């Protein structure tokens with residue numbers, strides 16, 4: 733699948749998320765287009781991760797109270813994901829998420845992909861192994877791991893582990909990808925490799941990426957939203973990202 737045109741994939745109105753008495757997202761409204769990476773920027777604690785977790789309803793598992801409307805365009809139609817009838821397992825399969833630190837299971841490389849796939853897809857053994865091969869190719873891991881698929885996933889380097897997390901996510905055939913500071917735990921070289929992969933994958937998947945690095949945002953983003961104290965305070969197009977981040981750096985308030 734290749735995204736041919738810029739079409740909206742996300743529409744949010746008056747989103748408010750709170751934990752206990754604390755309001756973390758405060759009336760966020762925004763719309764985002766597919767066809768390029770959308771970066772979420774802002775200082776630590778401004779609500780970026782909470783925003784991402786809203787899109788697959790992971791905040792529900794943490795006792796969050798969520799209000800407003802969140803619509804995602806998936807499978808040719810708009811889905812109101814806050815609707816009570818939403819099938820959360822299905823939503824989390826379609827809205828794949830990769831976290832800041834690789835979160836692999838302490839089992840083999842192969843099982844990290846095959847176990848969730850078998851549990852959710854209903855595919856047979858051979859089809860699952862074919863899918864595994866495909867996603868390991870997609871994430872440029874096949875050459876590196878095809879001879880050691882039964883080794884522990886935790887024996888991989890940090891960059892390889894993060895690419896395996898991405899492969900595990902892609903195996904479930906998501907419609908939208910969420911990445912929360914995907915290179916934060918990696919060295920420069922491994923981080924750049926993930927970035928190149930994301931730029932490539934963004935041709936096929938609508939993608940939201942949280943980043944703390946102005947240079948990375950400039951390399952990756954087609955557009956960006958800047959969060960401040962639980963609100964979106966700027967929407968930036970590609971041309972204005974660098975200028976905005978430079979101004980923020982000069983004023984000492986970059987994320």
Ligand SMILES: Nc1ncnc2c1ncn2[C@@H]1O[C@H](COP(=O)(O)OP(=O)(O)OP(=O)(O)O)[C@@H](O)[C@H]1O
Pocket residue numbers: 751756774775776777778779780781782783794
């Ligand atoms: N599960 C939770 N329970 C209680 N408070 C939470 C929870 N998750 C997030 N928060 C609070 O929400 C606020 C925003 O956190 P969030 O992780 O969304 O910010 P962020 O912009 O992603 O920060 P960072 O860039 O440091 O990752 C913080 O004050 C945090 O303590």
